[in-house]
């Protein structure tokens with residue numbers, strides 16, 4: 001069925017991304033709750049049908065690891081994209097505040113003295129393993145069943161629901177849509193693999209690199225980086241700054257690849273946070289990330305794309321084998337994400353607005 005705006009009842013805003021806002025809506029004819037993303041475009045109307053045709057492939061993206069697509073339509077210069085509503089929100093709300101320099105304001109934080117510093121993700125190894133395996137299955141599905149890369153793997157594009165499912169959204173199936181998006185972001189966190197950064201234009205725009213040169217292993221890099229960010233509770237590279245707009249990109253290309261944090265990097269403050277939120281089975285002195293988890297991440301973050309692990313290798317890795325053999329309760333994680341999502345969204349909008357003015 002084709003969805004249009006008249007069939008939808010707008011409910012609350014779910015979040016705000018770099019390209020537009022996401023709202024919860026009710027589709028009256030079916031009584032299905034959906035998430036509707038509004039993306040502002042800069043294009044002439046002759047391209048609209050081409051974009052809708054390219055988006056049609058999304059109807060075939062049916063997998064337990066991919067957020068279901070219900071349909072898209074245009075109103076004036078915006079495309080409205082309707083998808084499965086994920087009631088836990090994005091995994092980024094659990095851990096990842098912009099540039100990792102911003103966390104809960106002191107009044108909202110449970111951790112004494114943690115004024116605007118990063119807080120760690122309150123996850124155990126088995127939770128991280130389930131997130132990693134779901135993301136890998138999703139990416140492998142896109143490649144093997146639809147023949148597409150994701151191109152934008154990052155924590156905000158990993159959504160959870162209260163049934164404990166972890167799914168990917170926002171993958172780039174439409175080259176025309178990608179080229180037409182009115183990008184409002186200045187200064188953001190890059191999840192691009194080194195080879196993608198090296199291959200893109202010196203103007204700093206990623207447009208030219210879209211749909212050229214790099215291959216699916218670039219998504220493997222972004223997968224590894226997302227897992228590191230979720231585990232660390234912050235984006236692991238330095239922010240772009242006004243003085244050095246390339247600080248982050250040069251660290252990705254020239255620096256050492258990040259990994260899961262060492263156990264001694266789990267600070268006392270972090271321990272207080274774990275106990276205060278009552279989430280993690282982690283105790284002081286107890287190993288947090290397994291050697292298998294560390295190795296899995298290392299295989300994703302090999303700087304030379306040819307040596308990086310494939311999806312098949314990642315899925316056969318001992319960390320993923322262990323994941324298949326254990327029951328993992330993700331529902332608490334999803335419930336926590338859903339509580340933090342509105343707060344995350346407010347902080348993100350605030351930071352994006354500040355960045356637009358001060359470009360930090």
Ligand code: ADP
Nearest residue numbers: 014015016017018022035084085086089090156
């Ligand atoms: P970005 O541009 O950073 O990828 P999006 O615009 O895709 O962000 O989404 C912004 C926020 O909206 C997400 O971080 C998430 O909290 C929320 N969101 C997006 N899609 C959904 C969905 N299908 N269900 C529930 N919440 C969603």
